Amino acid sequence: MAATARTITRSAQPFNLDAFVTRCTSDVNAALDHFLPSEKVKPATIHKAMRYSLFAGGKRMRPALVLAAAHACGGATGPALPLACAVECIHTYSLIHDDLPAMDNDDFRRGKPTNHKVFGEGMAVLAGDALLTQAFEVAAQCQGWPRYSHQRIILELAQASGSLQLVAGQVADLEGEGKKLTVPELRYIHERKTSALLCCSVRLGGMSANCTPRQLEALTDFGYHVGLAFQVIDDILDITQTSEQLGKTAGKDIAAQKATYPAIVGLEKSRKIATQLTTKAFAALKPFKGRATALEALANYLLKRDR
Amino acid sequence: MAATARTITRSAQPFNLDAFVTRCTSDVNAALDHFLPSEKVKPATIHKAMRYSLFAGGKRMRPALVLAAAHACGGATGPALPLACAVECIHTYSLIHDDLPAMDNDDFRRGKPTNHKVFGEGMAVLAGDALLTQAFEVAAQCQGWPRYSHQRIILELAQASGSLQLVAGQVADLEGEGKKLTVPELRYIHERKTSALLCCSVRLGGMSANCTPRQLEALTDFGYHVGLAFQVIDDILDITQTSEQLGKTAGKDIAAQKATYPAIVGLEKSRKIATQLTTKAFAALKPFKGRATALEALANYLLKRDR
Numbered sequence: 001m002a003a004t005a006r007t008i009t010r011s012a013q014p015f016n017l018d019a020f021v022t023r024c025t026s027d028v029n030a031a032l033d034h035f036l037p038s039e040k041v042k043p044a045t046i047h048k049a050m051r052y053s054l055f056a057g058g059k060r061m062r063p064a065l066v067l068a069a070a071h072a073c074g075g076a077t078g079p080a081l082p083l084a085c086a087v088e089c090i091h092t093y094s095l096i097h098d099d100l101p102a103m104d105n106d107d108f109r110r111g112k113p114t115n116h117k118v119f120g121e122g123m124a125v126l127a128g129d130a131l132l133t134q135a136f137e138v139a140a141q142c143q144g145w146p147r148y149s150h151q152r153i154i155l156e157l158a159q160a161s162g163s164l165q166l167v168a169g170q171v172a173d174l175e176g177e178g179k180k181l182t183v184p185e186l187r188y189i190h191e192r193k194t195s196a197l198l199c200c201s202v203r204l205g206g207m208s209a210n211c212t213p214r215q216l217e218a219l220t221d222f223g224y225h226v227g228l229a230f231q232v233i234d235d236i237l238d239i240t241q242t243s244e245q246l247g248k249t250a251g252k253d254i255a256a257q258k259a260t261y262p263a264i265v266g267l268e269k270s271r272k273i274a275t276q277l278t279t280k281a282f283a284a285l286k287p288f289k290g291r292a293t294a295l296e297a298l299a300n301y302l303l304k305r306d307r
Numbered sequence: 308m309a310a311t312a313r314t315i316t317r318s319a320q321p322f323n324l325d326a327f328v329t330r331c332t333s334d335v336n337a338a339l340d341h342f343l344p345s346e347k348v349k350p351a352t353i354h355k356a357m358r359y360s361l362f363a364g365g366k367r368m369r370p371a372l373v374l375a376a377a378h379a380c381g382g383a384t385g386p387a388l389p390l391a392c393a394v395e396c397i398h399t400y401s402l403i404h405d406d407l408p409a410m411d412n413d414d415f416r417r418g419k420p421t422n423h424k425v426f427g428e429g430m431a432v433l434a435g436d437a438l439l440t441q442a443f444e445v446a447a448q449c450q451g452w453p454r455y456s457h458q459r460i461i462l463e464l465a466q467a468s469g470s471l472q473l474v475a476g477q478v479a480d481l482e483g484e485g486k487k488l489t490v491p492e493l494r495y496i497h498e499r500k501t502s503a504l505l506c507c508s509v510r511l512g513g514m515s516a517n518c519t520p521r522q523l524e525a526l527t528d529f530g531y532h533v534g535l536a537f538q539v540i541d542d543i544l545d546i547t548q549t550s551e552q553l554g555k556t557a558g559k560d561i562a563a564q565k566a567t568y569p570a571i572v573g574l575e576k577s578r579k580i581a582t583q584l585t586t587k588a589f590a591a592l593k594p595f596k597g598r599a600t601a602l603e604a605l606a607n608y609l610l611k612r613d614r
Binding site for chain 2: 037041042043045046047050093097100102103120121122123124125126128129130132133134136137139140141144149150151154155157158159161162163164167168170171172174175
């Protein structure tokens with residue numbers, strides 16, 4: 001995330017987002033390094049390939065949402081970390097597979113050559129597979145609660161990542177190329193491709209803090225809207241920013257004839273929709289009565305980001 | 308498995324393996340059909356692709372091992388079924404990805420065109436991803452015990468399938484092509500590519516029956532040796548059988564310059580090794596005192612199979 005100091009003052013006390021994100025990234029990176037086999041462990045190639053993409057300088061937005069949600073529910077970072085790492089493993093696997101020639105065929109990601117460009121297609125498929133598997137191994141190492149058992153947490157993660165959610169979004173995205181989609185059809189894709197895992201992130205954060213059912217409901221509502229806003233912004237940035245600014249190939253959506261909000265309703269209306277969705281996300285945080293400052297700041301950042 | 312009646316009489320009472328396997332297959336197929344979204348569920352293509360490979364007429368050997376191990380420990384089929392389905396999902400995902408052009412580039416599997424030949428490469432990658440994810444969703448629906456919690460069961464499945472075991476085997480297999488390997492190097496591949504998931508299958512079966520630590524140890528020993536024997540036989544069949552007999556491309560190992568037991572030590576010695584490994588597997592079953600008839604019969608079948 002941007003290195004400039006950014007404070008928002010919606011809540012009583014100002015919140016330093018940069019400090020929060022820096023701390024988050026440092027904690028999550030240390031935990032990921034702890035959970036993943038080192039590059040020296042045999043077979044070295046697969047661990048190099050997994051770590052190459054996992055430590056390629058991602059924004060760690062999903063882990064930050066996990067930790068922020070845990071804090072909003074009165075929880076600590078420690079118990080939330082395995083779940084923060086698990087969603088980041090899922091996210092990274094999905095990017096590696098999505099970048100493959102048979103899918104989006106992308107050569108750059110986060111300003112670096114994509115996994116298959118460095119390690120070859122076969123190894124990139126395996127690195128994605130291994131990270132997806134690792135996600136469940138890491139998630140299973142979380143602390144359970146009577147209300148949020150390991151069984152429930154694994155089901156939560158698997159369902160958000162499976163054929164009805166994350167994978168469904170990729171499928172619909174792939175099948176939608178070159179077709180003229182309606183806004184509801186596009187929203188169907190966004191809900192699954194992006195919103196499902198973001199929503200799962202805040203829910204898992206809440207669960208790690210043994211949140212109340214009412215808090216979980218509020219987090220679900222928040223995650224759903226932030227996820228949709230995030231994807232609308234992503235579509236906008238694909239048009240308005242350069243490849244250098246994004247660290248990945250810009251203008252890909254138009255080249256691949258992908259349906260996007262800007263393509264269907266125009267840039268101005270898309271920006272309006274993203275703002276409206278973020279407003280709904282803010283409204284969902286009401287039950288936290290000012291204790292969800294990190295979540296608020298993250299939603300605000302995601303709306304205003306430029307990469 | 309072969310339809311001919313086959314009984315073995317190592318134990319006190321004869322055991323009808325065909326009846327056991329037929330019953331297993333029927334139970335596992337019904338359970339898989341129950342756990343997986345139907346082909347009508349949106350996005351239909353992914354569920355068609357997942358089911359295409361899952362119901363392509365596989366031998367259901369791993370599920371049979373799960374159920375047989377559960378029975379050996381005094382357990383019933385019901386509690387073992389989610390775990391039997393989970394290992395079959397893992398096995399099927401690994402075949403779909405292994406058959407991809409970037410990996411083994413195989414056009415036929417179980418006598419039918421491979422997944423990517425029917426659904427395209429992108430969809431085949433996603434179908435594998437979805438099946439891998441589904442495995443954890445299904446496994447999490449098993450019944451836990453104080454000794455074998457959901458946490459422990461998920462860790463078991465994830466570790467057997469991850470970058471140190473199943474994926475490691477694929478990686479080493481891929482990297483070993485065209486190289487002259489030693490017997491220990493080849494065994495390293497077999498232990499991971501095949502033995503890990505077979506061993507995990509019998510262990511999970513035992514866990515579903517709340518087995519004793521001593522039983523679990525015996526199952527581990529059995530699964531390890533049966534897994535190694537299975538892969539040696541697979542290598543032999545690749546040379547001695549036709550593509551029609553195998554339902555997949557025969558002679559692939561030689562074409563891909565893969566190291567195999569027959570290539571390193573010859574056919575005769577390979578057959579001897581497979582028999583020795585199976586004998587060790589039988590010996591591991593001693594603590595069950597005649598209650599592991601199904602496991603014995605399966606090990607015997609796997610040694611003598613012709614496809």
